Amino acid sequence: xxxxxxxxxxxxxxxxxxxxxxxxxxxxxxxxxxxxxxxxxxxxxxxxxxxxxxxxxxxxxxxxxxxxxxxxxxxxxxxxxxxxxxxxxxxxxxxxxxxxxxxxxxxxxxxxxxxxxxxxxxxxxxxxxxxxxxxxxxxxxxxxxxxxxxxxxxxxxxxxxxxxxxxxxxxxxxxxxxxxxxxxxxxxxxxxxxxxxxxxxxxxxxxxxxxxxxxxxxxxxxxxxxxxxxxxxxxxxxxxxxxxxxxxxxxxxxxxxxxxxxxxxxxxxxxxxxxxxxxxxxxxxxxxxxxxxxxxxxxxxxxxxxxxxxxxxxxxxxxxxxxxxxxxxxxxxxxxxxxxxxxxxxxxxxxxxxxxxxxxxxxxxxxxxxxxxxxxxxxxxxxxxxxxxxxxxxxxxxxxxxxxxxxxxxxxxxxxxxxxxxxxxxxxxxxxxxxxxxxxxxxxxxxxxxxxxxxxxxxxxxxxxxxxxxxxxxxxxxxxxxxxxxxxxxxxxxxxxxxxxxxxxxxxxxxxxxxxxxxxxxxxxxxxxxxxxxxxxxxxxxxxxxxxxxxxxxxxxxxxxxxxxxxxxxxxxxxxxxxxxxxxxxxxxxxxxxxxxxxxxxxxxxxxxxxxxxxxxxxxxxxxxxxxxxxxxxxxxxxxxxxxxxxxxxxxxxxxxxxxxxxxxxxxxxxxxxxxxxxxxx
RNA sequence: GGGCCGGUAGCUCAGUUGGUUAGAGCAGGGGACUCAUAAUCCCUUGGUCGCGGGUUCGAGUCCUGCCCGGCCUACCA
Numbered sequence: 001x002x003x004x005x006x007x008x009x010x011x012x013x014x015x016x017x018x019x020x021x022x023x024x025x026x027x028x029x030x031x032x033x034x035x036x037x038x039x040x041x042x043x044x045x046x047x048x049x050x051x052x053x054x055x056x057x058x059x060x061x062x063x064x065x066x067x068x069x070x071x072x073x074x075x076x077x078x079x080x081x082x083x084x085x086x087x088x089x090x091x092x093x094x095x096x097x098x099x100x101x102x103x104x105x106x107x108x109x110x111x112x113x114x115x116x117x118x119x120x121x122x123x124x125x126x127x128x129x130x131x132x133x134x135x136x137x138x139x140x141x142x143x144x145x146x147x148x149x150x151x152x153x154x155x156x157x158x159x160x161x162x163x164x165x166x167x168x169x170x171x172x173x174x175x176x177x178x179x180x181x182x183x184x185x186x187x188x189x190x191x192x193x194x195x196x197x198x199x200x201x202x203x204x205x206x207x208x209x210x211x212x213x214x215x216x217x218x219x220x221x222x223x224x225x226x227x228x229x230x231x232x233x234x235x236x237x238x239x240x241x242x243x244x245x246x247x248x249x250x251x252x253x254x255x256x257x258x259x260x261x262x263x264x265x266x267x268x269x270x271x272x273x274x275x276x277x278x279x280x281x282x283x284x285x286x287x288x289x290x291x292x293x294x295x296x297x298x299x300x301x302x303x304x305x306x307x308x309x310x311x312x313x314x315x316x317x318x319x320x321x322x323x324x325x326x327x328x329x330x331x332x333x334x335x336x337x338x339x340x341x342x343x344x345x346x347x348x349x350x351x352x353x354x355x356x357x358x359x360x361x362x363x364x365x366x367x368x369x370x371x372x373x374x375x376x377x378x379x380x381x382x383x384x385x386x387x388x389x390x391x392x393x394x395x396x397x398x399x400x401x402x403x404x405x406x407x408x409x410x411x412x413x414x415x416x417x418x419x420x421x422x423x424x425x426x427x428x429x430x431x432x433x434x435x436x437x438x439x440x441x442x443x444x445x446x447x448x449x450x451x452x453x454x455x456x457x458x459x460x461x462x463x464x465x466x467x468x469x470x471x472x473x474x475x476x477x478x479x480x481x482x483x484x485x486x487x488x489x490x491x492x493x494x495x496x497x498x499x500x501x502x503x504x505x506x507x508x509x510x511x512x513x514x515x516x517x518x519x520x521x522x523x524x525x526x527x528x529x530x531x532x533x534x535x536x537x538x539x540x541x542x543x544x545x546x547x548x549x550x551x552x553x554x555x556x557x558x559x560x561x562x563x564x565x566x567x568x569x570x571x572x573x574x575x576x577x578x579x580x581x582x583x584x585x586x587x588x589x590x591x592x593x594x595x596x597x598x599x600x601x602x603x604x605x606x607x608x609x610x611x612x613x614x615x616x617x618x619x620x621x622x623x624x625x626x627x628x629x630x631x632x633x634x635x636x637x638x639x640x641x642x643x644x645x646x647x648x649x650x651x652x653x654x655x656x657x658x659x660x661x662x663x664x665x666x667x668x669x670x671x672x673x674x675x676x677x678x679x680x681x682x
Numbered sequence: 683g684g685g686c687c688g689g690u691a692g693c694u695c696a697g698u699u700g701g702u703u704a705g706a707g708c709a710g711g712g713g714a715c716u717c718a719u720a721a722u723c724c725c726u727u728g729g730u731c732g733c734g735g736g737u738u739c740g741a742g743u744c745c746u747g748c749c750c751g752g753c754c755u756a757c758c759a
Contacts, residue, residue: 216685217685365686366688380719389722393722396718438696449723452722455715457717526719
């Protein structure tokens with residue numbers, strides 16, 4: 001097979017927060033694939049960069065009192081430090097805020113313009129008069145125009161599911177300043193994606209560019225009707241690149257971010273005296289993007305459209321993965337399962353996570369779960385108990401003699417392992433890592449019984465059996481090394497340690513095809529520690545205690561150091577009078593019945609007692625946070641005079657009070673003991 | 683409501699184009715060993731393959747209806 005030329009990218013992490021275990025699914029998945037391809041002798045270039053533009057970056061920088069450039073520089077350092085800690089072997093890590101990227105954006109822009117694909121439209125958008133910026137939907141909140149639910153985001157209502165524009169919200173406010181936004185018109189530039197419809201139909205539905213479920217998804221959701229124009233500009237102020245022929249307008253972050261893949265390649269080329277076109281305008285080059293399912297749309301419609309228009313290589317494949325859950329749930333800050341990369345590294349070896357993710361990852365875009373108990377037991381029993389154990393139980397017996405000059409008869413064990421190489425390689429190639437892991441561990445499973453049966457510890461007591469002892473250990477150590485070769489894309493450090501043990505580097509997949517003979521064996525050094533429960537506990541505990549941003553710690557001196565994040569997410573409302581407050585009749589109520597509403601995703605149906613025979617039926621969006629059985633009997637605080645609301649499942653006669661962002665993080669209010677149903681809250 | 687993926691031993695999963703008594707790892711039980719990081723090895727308990735129809739000589743494997751779970755959607759990108 002001739003050597004392939006492969007450019008690989010992982011999605012560009014956004015420069016406004018730290019890397020956490022969820023991000024790492026992707027970087028580990030990609031890095032394994034890259035290391036595998038390198039081991040096969042293919043020519044690889046693995047590039048990434050920080051995604052640095054957009055409103056959110058401006059806000060983060062402002063909040064920290066520094067310039068955007070200082071902010072993204074700081075984050076970039078953190079990101080690269082974290083990635084290095086997990087052994088992510090980028091060839092180049094750039095930034096979308098680079099001269100190369102600006103230049104390339106211009107090139108794409110010209111190509112799109114001259115193809116007649118850019119149109120200009122007036123857009124009316126909410127504007128924060130205090131901060132003087134336009135507000136994306138998620139930065140506006142207000143009361144739902146359909147169901148009057150308070151505190152809904154600008155695009156749709158959590159409570160009734162209605163969708164609308166932020167301008168339709170009642171009493172809207174900016175989540176940045178709390179100010180009331182005003183409508184303001186501005187000019188936006190759009191890409192006429194519909195002009196590329198035929199091309200996108202063809203590209204997404206043919207060949208092996210996408211996983212089949214992704215191709216179906218695109219067909220069913222977008223390609224069955226005319227494609228909308230894509231808004232790719234934002235008016236000032238905006239942190240990004242100003243459009244050269246459109247002063248006062250900037251490219252939207254999602255326009256320049258993917259171009260960052262090319263810009264990062266360009267930087268690498270410049271440093272290594274290579275030609276960018278030989279990577280991005282060369283039919284011999286394969287381009288593989290690894291992304292999460294949340295950004296499917298951008299990478300499978302816009303991006304191929306842009307590349308096509310500007311005459312760059314199209315991706316050979318966009319590999320899409322799912323999200324991470326921990327212990328079967330969304331990562332949770334309060335449960336300590338929202339673990340930052342840097343926190344993990346303080347407590348555990350990165351190889352554990354690389355191995356575990358690999359053992360869970362397949363070629364589909366299912367979510368994967370990090371069950372912490374399973375994590376420990378799998379790593380300990382597979383890697384320590386089976387793999388490393390092979391070396392640690394035999395290496396010292398041949399430390400003085402080295403390996404036998406001829407590879408002894410091993411009943412075909414090594415040959416079997418060598419023969420499995422193709423199948424394992426095919427699994428790696430297809431991103432079917434869990435299959436690869438299974439096949440490899442099967443090999444290790446065959447090796448330990450061999451050692452058991454050969455009893456080297458008995459052989460060494462009999463000087464006449466010295467040759468046999470050397471043979472047995474030669475076999476065991478070669479089987480060990482063969483397994484490590486196959487695992488090396490997952491476990492780069494173990495591969496290095498194994499290279500040191502034999503004084504022979506592992507540098508090619510085919511190193512698993514030929515046993516080592518007649519050479520020395522160095523002193524065995526401990527290779528991999530077992531995971532102890534207390535390490536995991538310490539990591540979880542530390543994650544619980546972490547506060548959102550470093551700056552918060554500087555400004556808070558109380559012993560509790562509560563984060564200011566909740567207030568930032570939802571600034572204080574306008575002042576109201578005591579009379580305003582008195583309009584709301586809050587009452588203590590007892591939950592006397594609680595049940596699931598089978599058709600609803602978020603709702604529980606509650607029957608509340610206000611004492612005596614006074615009953616209210618209330619639908620509450622707390623299904624993800626509370627078990628109905630556990631609610632029955634407890635006291636809550638309800639809004640008792642809220643206008644009843646007809647819902648799909650029945651009439652809701654009030655609401656119960658709770659804090660938290662929603663989903664599983666909802667926290668009901670409870671009165672102190674002594675309160676009884678029916679009492680008003682003053 | 684629509685789309686996709688899944689539902690196989692307590693847990694995590696494998697079961698190739700339908701073919702003989704459904705497998706592995708972990709956990710559980712019993713035993714062995716002591717070289718090894720309380721690692722390893724042997725034996726063993728355990729399954730109406732979500733449910734009901736159908737095709738077939740034969741179905742975990744194909745078709746169909748339903749139930750359950752996850753994710754994505756619900757006219758937003």
